[in-house]
């Protein structure tokens with residue numbers, strides 16, 4: 001209940017919501033750029049997240065859909081490859097799942113569901129392993145190979161939502177509503193944290209990405225547990241924060257979305273953005289293994 | 298067996314891991330089969346939806362198109378849309394409905410140029426070679442020209458007039474003296490733009506553009522057309538041609554346009570059915586429904 005209260009007291013409301021506000025600005029801003037064309041006739045960006053063309057100059061391709069297309073044994077035009085290379089390079093720099101926390105429109109839906117879930121005090125629900133998304137990712141690739149079509153696009157709520165907002169939703173609203181209700185009642189972080197193969201794909205880039213959140217001042221941690229509560233992937237924090245098995249302070253786990261919620265919520269300013277190479281082991285405040293599993297939710 | 302023996306923790310963990318994996322594989326596999334079957338259904342394009350010019354064969358198109366909508370954006374006439382999940386077309390792919398807005402056959406084909414994947418084939422540079430579908434005069438009972446009127450709209454509106462659609466004259470059997478001007482579509486020329494379907498003045502179009510696979514028949518691979526083969530060979534391939542002999546009743550002769558008439562000499566000047574180019578073909582009375 002009191003998550004974040006200490007942070008607000010220590011840093012002020014704005015200071016305790018800085019990254020959240022920036023993130024929403026990024027998500028909405030990107031969407032606005034896409035909508036400016038169809039709604040206002042100002043064509044800065046054309047297309048949608050699967051492929052877009054900015055100022056008739058910059059191609060951006062979703063490497064995940066390009067991979068599926070390649071598996072159907074189609075060889076796309078060069079432009080699509082160039083777009084994918086730019087996107088890959090970008091996420092290798094800023095963090096794979098930055099797509100999830102800073103770009104993907106579904107994130108706002110699932111975050112809203114999570115917020116409401118906490119408000120209504122809804123607890124528990126179905127247990128779905130966080131590994132499921134990798135199975136689904138593999139399944140979508142096998143489907144492309146087996147059917148010779150990008151079959152996952154028939155069901156993918158991520159592209160369906162983004163495309164729908166720009167080109168017309170149709171019954172896509174029902175899919176998004178279902179996703180919202182699923183997150184609300186069935187499984188906390190159920191879609192983004194456990195099932196979504198798009199996030200799973202980008203997490204693979206996160207294994208190598210340059211920008212990472214680091215628990216640089218982990219010695220100052222007072223075990224309030226707020227970061228574990230706000231983190232959409234709480235399992236990634238523990239090794240870095242607690243120095244499990246001598247781990248350094250950088251959160252190297254691929255599923256960290258670089259959302260910065262832990263930075264916002266920490267009153268002791270333990271976390272900051274850094275790089276994966278600032279990972280020398282500093283003094284660890286306390287021995288590993290004090291965390292109770294319950295705290296990890 | 299060894300069920301009641303206490304398990305070593307490692308073995309138990311392995312067992313749990315295998316169980317979890319099996320569970321996951323089954324669940325996700327089921328989901329995959331579901332989507333796969335749905336994808337199989339979605340491979341067939343409904344008859345009224347047409348793909349933009351240059352679209353690959355439907356099966357290949359569904360593996361190539363990334364559903365970005367750039368073709369939609371660059372079409373100056375705004376005829377294309379991306380399918381929403383409730384439409385019976387593979388979600389997110391571009392299509393148009395000819396009866397609503399046909400393709401205007403832009404000379405520079407901006408939709409094809411915009412496509413980043415080659416789902417719309419960049420080899421297509423002459424819009425006259427596009428194959429979006431094939432026009433078929435499906436309703437020969439209501440087509441005004443079939444009724445003997447001179448509507449001609451589909452013919453006149455066709456960007457490839459006299460190539461993709463021609464008017465073929467036939468005798469109007471109802472009146473016995475007028476002509477029918479039958480619109481005939483030629484599949485080697487028709488681009489499937491849909492202008493004819495859009496233009497048809499009936500409340501429901503008599504001429505419709507269908508995806509080519511639906512519209513077109515295919516002759517048996519072994520079929521040879523005798524007259525074509527003969528032309529190729531420069532003469533009959535089986536036996537030397539002989540003049541056709543008519544076995545007419547005695548004292549009767551055949552006269553073009555009239556049929557059998559009493560009188561001596563037979564051997565018509567022009568064999569029945571053939572006509573000098575540009576003139577009304579002559580149909581024997583016997584075939585006109587009259588008595589001999």
Ligand code: SF4
Nearest residue numbers: 100104106192196199
């Ligand atoms: S996990 Fe999927 S739906 Fe969630 S934010 Fe990432 S890409 Fe979007």
Ligand code: SF4
Nearest residue numbers: 372400401402403408
């Ligand atoms: S040829 Fe022109 S009118 Fe036809 S779909 Fe392409 S852009 Fe649109």
Ligand code: SF4
Nearest residue numbers: 362363365366368412
């Ligand atoms: S531009 Fe090409 S890839 Fe994009 S929607 Fe149109 S056909 Fe598909």
Ligand code: SF4
Nearest residue numbers: 455487488490491493
């Ligand atoms: S669809 Fe109709 S109008 Fe278009 S080329 Fe074919 S016959 Fe002509």
